[in-house]
Amino acid sequence: LSERLEVPATEVIKKLMMLGVMASISQSVDFDTASLIAEDFGAIVEREIILTDEDILFNDFEDAPEQLEDRSPVVVVMGHVDHGKTSLLDAIRSTNVIETEAGGITQHIGAYRVRVNERKITFLDTPGHEAFTAMRARGAQVTDIAILVVAADDGIMPQTVEAINHAKAANVGIVVAINKIDKEGANPDRIKQELTEHGLIPEDWGGDTICVEISAKKRMNIEDLLEMVLLVADMRDLKANPNRKAKGTVIEAKLDKGRGPVASVLVQNGTLKIGDTVVAGTAFGHIRAMLDDKGKKIKKAGPSVPVEILGLDEVPEGGDEFYVVDDERMAKNVVEKRKQKAKEERIGSHNVVTLDDFFDKVKEGQIKDLNIVIKADVNGSVEAVKQSLEKLSNEEVRVNVIHSGVGAIRESDVMLAYASNAIIVGFNVRPDMGAAASAESQGVDIRLYRVIYTAIEEIEAAMKGMLEPTF
Numbered sequence: 001l002s003e004r005l006e007v008p009a010t011e012v013i014k015k016l017m018m019l020g021v022m023a024s025i026s027q028s029v030d031f032d033t034a035s036l037i038a039e040d041f042g043a044i045v046e047r048e049i050i051l052t053d054e055d056i057l058f059n060d061f062e063d064a065p066e067q068l069e070d071r072s073p074v075v076v077v078m079g080h081v082d083h084g085k086t087s088l089l090d091a092i093r094s095t096n097v098i099e100t101e102a103g104g105i106t107q108h109i110g111a112y113r114v115r116v117n118e119r120k121i122t123f124l125d126t127p128g129h130e131a132f133t134a135m136r137a138r139g140a141q142v143t144d145i146a147i148l149v150v151a152a153d154d155g156i157m158p159q160t161v162e163a164i165n166h167a168k169a170a171n172v173g174i175v176v177a178i179n180k181i182d183k184e185g186a187n188p189d190r191i192k193q194e195l196t197e198h199g200l201i202p203e204d205w206g207g208d209t210i211c212v213e214i215s216a217k218k219r220m221n222i223e224d225l226l227e228m229v230l231l232v233a234d235m236r237d238l239k240a241n242p243n244r245k246a247k248g249t250v251i252e253a254k255l256d257k258g259r260g261p262v263a264s265v266l267v268q269n270g271t272l273k274i275g276d277t278v279v280a281g282t283a284f285g286h287i288r289a290m291l292d293d294k295g296k297k298i299k300k301a302g303p304s305v306p307v308e309i310l311g312l313d314e315v316p317e318g319g320d321e322f323y324v325v326d327d328e329r330m331a332k333n334v335v336e337k338r339k340q341k342a343k344e345e346r347i348g349s350h351n352v353v354t355l356d357d358f359f360d361k362v363k364e365g366q367i368k369d370l371n372i373v374i375k376a377d378v379n380g381s382v383e384a385v386k387q388s389l390e391k392l393s394n395e396e397v398r399v400n401v402i403h404s405g406v407g408a409i410r411e412s413d414v415m416l417a418y419a420s421n422a423i424i425v426g427f428n429v430r431p432d433m434g435a436a437a438s439a440e441s442q443g444v445d446i447r448l449y450r451v452i453y454t455a456i457e458e459i460e461a462a463m464k465g466m467l468e469p470t471f
């Protein structure tokens with residue numbers, strides 16, 4: 001700070017002391033303190049913003065108010081098991097699907113759109129708050145409104161309360177659907193009473209929670225419910241800018257036998273078009289084709305529209321954000337870095353041992369055993385290697401051969417090594433393709449040798465912390 005201000009450090013320290021901060025010369029101070037000091041010395045202070053490659057690539061700027069247009073609400077259905085979530089989603093879909101010229105059959109793409117009074121609503125097709133919460137846990141905020149289904153013949157149950165809490169935590173609007181009113185014993189008033197106990201005061205009781213009495217099974221009042229959803233949406237003033245590069249969230253994704261990686265995504269801002277270059281989690285690709293919720297091929301999709309996209313190079317995860325990008329090279333770079341990071345996190349969390357870090361882990365008291373899987377070309381070498389390696393055991397470290405066999409190193413060997421925190425030693429054998437890939441991704445150390453002597457020497461060195469690092 002003193003260098004940047006071009007004043008002696010002692011002056012800065014003096015000023016800090018006057019502020020009650022007893023700092024030494026090498027100590028760092030926070031931004032607020034630093035700016036107070038700096039202003040005292042007549043400097044102008046601005047917070048430095050360090051842009052990462054991702055920031056530059058995704059360029060997630062805020063839209064100017066005049067660029068914003070209304071968008072349709074995205075709705076999730078939540079509630080206790082058996083209260084009628086699936087029935088309600090079915091009822092809505094079958095009564096209000098937006099017709100296409102092809103008269104297409106509804107496709108499952110994780111979300112669908114319905115038309116109500118010339119307006120549209122997007123429904124997430126997975127009932128329950130697990131999917132919703134899983135997405136939120138990954139930082140994705142996709143829904144605007146939750147329909148809370150409560151069976152009128154049952155009442156507020158544990159999962160209803162959970163759903164209420166999840167919706168509140170996510171700050172989404174709540175519309176209550178009191179379901180099964182066709183049933184004998186249905187008591188909507190009791191439900192309303194119970195709702196108040198959880199902070200949801202129905203409108204007719206002087207609160208602001210909209211409740212609609214419905215029967216999903218008999219398809220009663222479904223239209224009313226949807227109108228109320230639109231009413232709540234209006235209060236939320238939902239907007240987006242269709243005239244920018246698209247971004248959104250992956251709802252679900254799978255590997256399709258014929259079509260390759262297929263992802264259902266929800267566009268949250270901008271417009272997604274055929275040919276766009278997309279980054280989704282660690283997946284990258286150009287949009288080759290887009291299908292809507294009727295399985296119809298479309299060329300572009302605007303805000304709040306769910307689409308199935310083809311053209312990614314791998315399967316992203318539900319909850320991954322996707323961005324349309326301009327700079328392909330930078331995009332590949334960012335994806336590569338993400339993969340690396342994900343790999344490190346996987347390795348870090350599991351802590352698979354490698355020969356290189358074995359000694360450190362012994363010193364730290366983390367491990368005492370060196371677990372080894374041996375694969376060799378002939379049975380004779382398997383036995384010879386096994387015996388010589390086990391003889392290396394000493395007071396601090398025990399060498400355990402947890403598995404040995406003849407033949408190439410296979411994926412099952414890697415899985416075993418991964419699960420048992422072992423390294424793999426191969427004699428005159430190589431890993432097959434699957435094994436090499438899975439060892440690479442899981443961080444399992446595979447050591448290949450031609451002579452037994454070198455293997456023993458190397459492992460002995462590792463046990464003493466004297467192994468030459470390999471690069």
Ligand code: GDP
Pocket residue numbers: 079080081082083084085086087088127179180181182183214215216217218
């Ligand atoms: P979910 O577990 O919340 O998805 O509940 P489901 O939609 O699977 O419904 C559970 C059961 O309640 C099913 O047997 C439905 O037929 C029944 N059900 C759903 N809605 C109604 C309704 O409005 N009236 C009646 N009588 N039964 C309903």
